[in-house]
Amino acid sequence: MSLKREKQTYMLFMLSQKTHDIILMKMDIEKVFQMKGGIGENSYSKNSSLQKRAADKVKHIITAAMEQMYVEKRPNSIGIADLGCSTGPNTLSNIKQLVHTVLLHPHPDPEPEFRVFLNDLPTNDFNTLFQSLPDFYTQLNKHRIYISAYPGSFYGRLFPDHCLHFIYSSNCLHWLSKVPAGIYDEQGFSINKKSIYISERSTQEVSLAYLKQFQHDFSLFLKSRSQELVCGGRMVLILLGRTGSHHADRGNSVFWEIMYRSLSTMVDEGEIDEEKLESYEVHFYAPSKEELEDEVRKEGSFKLDVLEMFENENENDIDADMSYGTAVAKTVRSIQESMLANHFGDSILDKLFQHYATLLDQELAAANDHINSITTVLVLTKL
């Protein structure tokens, strides 16, 4: 009865200089990776306005896709899924928007019911998300909305057969199911020297390994969703991407470079062992337009209606007292804290993100142009 998915473990070997012991460390993504829970200062809930801004930019695309589906299918029981729902306010406001899109459209009496499927990894802080539900139900109490949470990895099946009409996933699909196996040599050491992601210093072997992992993951994602969507169902995917074929361009890779430099600084300061840094790799991939199109075409269950890419402008209106670097550092921390703490321990986090903020501000000043991440939005129709 379990989902057919691959176990996401990978081994990290660390050779201690003093004892020459090989210490085996496993990071099982599904047991470790999570956005920072709760509603505190460093939580994802309180630091996800950049993600909201990106989603707001594509609101018209999401609304149009939902409307098109409704006009074509006219279901009286509508299944909507949010994959990677996380903890915060973005999730429920998205659902409201989708429900209103349908209800504002001429519809029969009685009005359709909405079956809402929220998904994230089992480690997600669902309790915090659910705290907002009583108010949400009160606001929407005239409508028939049934909310369910399905914890698990979206690299594999999550939902019953053909129960969905609309799938939405925002800012998740750039996270791979695991760090690519291909970047470890036979002894288990990373071949991606002096980097934590694909950088200028990375070999082609490294970028190919990452691409292969992305291809495997994304096609499994598409295949799984194709069995859960009805024909004519729509899927809107928002994820980080890259515009050129080259990885180490401006855009997303800069942020990984800054993280690497921040960690390096901690090594220089004696706070982190160099071996620890060398063994840290991220389970991330920012695909290009061509790479996305290729997988959609190969998998064959979907028609690609829309593929747009845009820069996330660094308008710092989050907090006037805060530098851009500090604001981004807070956002990044709420996302990456779990994976960093799992590898390096909690105690380095405060200092690490201080370095991150400083280095990012310096980079921005030196670059004299914007450092903007790239977001891709896709709209697909199930054939």
Add this chain to the structure above:
Amino acid sequence: MEVTQILHMNKGEGETSYAKNCTVQREIITLANSIMEEAVAESVQNTLPQSMGIADLGCSSGPNTLMAVSKIIDTVCKTSSGIVGSTLPELRVSLNDLPGNDFNEVFMSFPGFYETLRKEKGNGPEGGFVSGIPGSFYGRLFARNSMHFVHSSSTLHWLSQVPPSLDMNKGKIYISKTSPPCVVKAYVSQFEKDFFLFLRSRAHEMVAGGRMLLSFMGHISPEASTEVGSHQWELLAQLLLGLIEEDRIDSFNAPYYAPSPQEVRNVIVEEGSFSINHVEAFEVNWDEGSSACSDSACDKCDFEHEKLSRGQRVAITIRAVVESMVESHFGREILDELFRRYGELVDDYFSKTVAKHINLVVSVTRNSE
């Protein structure tokens, strides 16, 4: 008291958590096993679903949460394999509780649950999907005609709210021998309203021929104020009087009612969507399941429990359930002292009586429209 916002079992796995103190509730699930098996088998035979909706309402968190649904899935598999020409249906399992429930804890156990089921049942990889449903079951939770078997244990004695107009219930927190008739009436009325809404909601959600098995506290003697069914509240009220000003106690009443079998039957008949298969009453010891244990190697008992008296163990069990409400009304400071004294009172009660609850097991079938 906003019940849906406040009521939840104690979270986590600490000494006073529900997870470590739910033996009685586990025994209650077990005592209904044979009735449940029969009901599940019939729901499969009646409806022959391709995709079967199974719900557990009031799932809480901790070791009991997946117990009932495991048993249900077991029975579905057995029944299915016994029907000629039938394949195992796709299983949609929904675990419901109020939004304040510790769903994080529940969800962390899903991967292990899927793994166990895959090994034991050899189901196809896409054979089953488990979800959490946060919300009150006094109202709709699921889409129309989506459920084939609904289970609920140790939950339906919790009302949607404290019955209104209970000012006359002086110095008491539930129905007691000194409560005026209007108090009893208020509780019965709230129960009738809530249970009717519960049944009406499930009626929309269940297919014809689907079965429902409900297990909750009740009373069998003619009086609702009978000791068996209310004494645990009586003791709590007594202790609160010793710790808190009386007028603060007057403003606190339990959102709870343990009905009689006849009261249950009346509402089922009135609502009209279900036929009654069974309404049975079982006696359950206050410390069912834990009193007999003296085996130091037993892995069911938390080691700490062995050092506690029977009364103290019962006190922690009650604390795990009512703490959220008591704390919200009276504050945190009194909790330790309150339940320490509660343990003493229960030990004293045990020395005079064999203390029992009455647990009702209700089995119904959804009628055709």
